[in-house]
Amino acid sequence: MLLKSTTYLKDVCFSFALFKILRCRFAKYTVAEAGFMKAHDFLWHMLLEDSDSKRILRVIASELSFLHDYYYSSLPISYSKNWLPILSIFIPLLSIGYCLLGTFMLMRQLVDYGVIPQINGIFKRKQRGQIVCSVKCTPSDYQQKIIGEFGNLLFDVLPLISLGALVVLSEVREIASYVCSDWTKIALVCRYVSLHEYPTLPKWIGKLLECRCKLLDPWQDKMNQCSILVLHPRMALLRHLIPMPEPKKNIKVPTEVKAAIVSTLRSTRGDIRNDIKSAQQLGIQVGDTFLQACNAKGTSDALLAWHVATSILEVRYPHPTTSSSDHKSVATKLSCYCAYLVAYSPELLPDDDAWSSGMYKTTKKDASHVLGTAPTAMSMPEMEYRQLVELLLGATSKHNVLKDGAKLGEQLVELMEGEEEAWKALAGFWSEAVLCVAPSDNLEGHAEAIARGGELITLLWALLAHLGVDRRPEATATTTTTMDASGIV
Known part of the structure; x- marks a missing residue:
């Protein structure tokens, strides 16, 4: 019942x-x-x-x-x-009672010494200090009493009352x-x-x-955000990316993001192991064309290339329509979250931690240099988008993340029929991508994530484990786990 x-x-x-x-x-x-x-x-x-x-x-x-x-x-x-449990509650109740009793006795002492007034607003006695010295002289011809006060009684009582209040709040919690x-x-x-x-x-x-x-609740239900393309203080280019997250920002997981991920899981109808693609197969089907980061050597650089492409699409379509706003929110939030994983939690991804971290730092440095040399921003989003693509295609770097991202972004704008279709396709891609990288055997990494309040990828990792997907497909086992910082296998 x-x-x-x-x-x-x-x-x-x-x-x-x-x-x-x-x-x-x-x-x-x-x-x-x-x-x-x-x-x-x-x-x-x-x-x-x-x-x-x-x-x-x-x-x-x-x-x-x-x-x-x-x-x-x-x-x-x-x-x-x-x-x-009874003892665990009884002890805090005793502590609360002791603190309240001590506070009551201190308040009575302050009233008696005249530090605070009575209820009727009249001081009973003269204010006393922390230290009171009294000297009484009684010679034969006169009597005199000298009293000296030092400090203030409030300096003793107020810290005690504050400490008692903190103890009470702690015990109530x-x-x-x-x-x-x-x-x-x-x-x-x-x-x-x-x-x-x-x-x-x-x-x-x-x-x-x-x-x-x-x-x-120890589970924070938050997702960190990170971005490679951040507005340079000397330039007005990408002014539409001003609301973009700072290098690391914690936000509540949006409802539309949860709905998109669950919808992607439902669409598999139980065949999730075969539906999840390997790192080299991450892409979007556009008609007869399959767009993917073809130069990616592993999962981390593929995710960053698609992150750059998503940022480029945001420059091209800065103001989403009502019908595409949810799709844009899903795409941009998951894109920045995957960039955060590469930058700050690479142990939760398939690739080698040191390689992923080094690749992110190098790509981030190159992106900052490229954006710092950009001319004044254009007045139209289409012109800003074209300018950004040309800058990234001309970038020189150890890794091809920026160039691959620029190519992907350009293809998305050209092949997709309108803004709504583009954001819808990207929302589906990122929902599938985050599920693709979630299965893992790294129990220690997820244990650390749980200790610090949880990660969205840990939530999906546990969900997929219960659904029977406890490790990534065998295709991802042959990815670049032995890469060095130079990106050479």
Whole structure:
């Protein structure tokens, strides 16, 4: 009865089951050994039948939150015994009570010493300092008392009150982390299932299960953004790229990006292993022509070439129409995210880390040099686009990323029939590309990503692993994992 009342609780329980499966993979068990076909089939059913594109990603995000807590928090240990959660909440309550009592006593002391007024606004006594020295002289002919005060009592009391307030806030957060935690929901559901004959339990269990706090969720649901083509301060060229992200920027994953990725997964209809292309096959089908970064030696330079092509298309079509705005958002956001992966998280990509990082730095340096020598910007987007393509085609570099990107961008503009078709094709390409690079055997790299709040590619990695795609196609195994910094195999 309790689980039938809300889809959210069902998803939390399913996320916990998936977390158990993923934890087995981190423990070096294989899917064949564990036999997880029921979860695999149910996940496919949810993907293909559920109309809510965000639900399946929300389930995987909750699963990764469980995994984060298991390795990087004390919540799993707290629920190993029945009395530990009660003790974990009781101790913060004692700390809060002690801090409030101490604050009350300090406030009374300040009132007694006249540092703060009474409720009626009248000072009871003269203000006292931190140190009070009293000297009384009683000679035979006169009596005199000398009192000296140093400092101010507020200098002692205010830091103590501030410290107490910080402790109270910390303990309140600790209590909220227990009450609103998905671990608590799982424990309560299990307790309810085992003790369902008690009619009074569902009421207070239901109240606790309704408590949710996104601020305490370790999964940030963010995606970093990075760009090679950044506006040079001395030039007005690419003025339409002024809103482009800085070299590294963190944004919330847009809803349209999630919808596009899930839609791409649905379109495979279970044949995802064959649908995912190798790095050398990343491209767009335009009529009878298949556009791809033909000079790419691996995944990283192919992604950067398509990133440059996407930026060129943004120069050509700076103001999207209403029908193409979502497609443009998907293409540009995923393009900049893949550029970020090459620049800052190359360990999550198929290529060698050092080679990818060195290639990005070299390409970024060449792009900055090319854009820095550009003349004054043109007044029309078409003229700016043509100027940019000519500059990039004339660039000299160890890697051909800029030239390949310029060729791809030029072909997209010429072969696509209008802005809407171009952005739609790019949105589909980037949705497929990010799925192409997501499968991986690099458990350590994804564990580090989970520790720092999560990556979109880690979310897709976990999802594809449960769908049966736990590694990249064999075609990508022969890519340039032995490349050196010069880009020579």
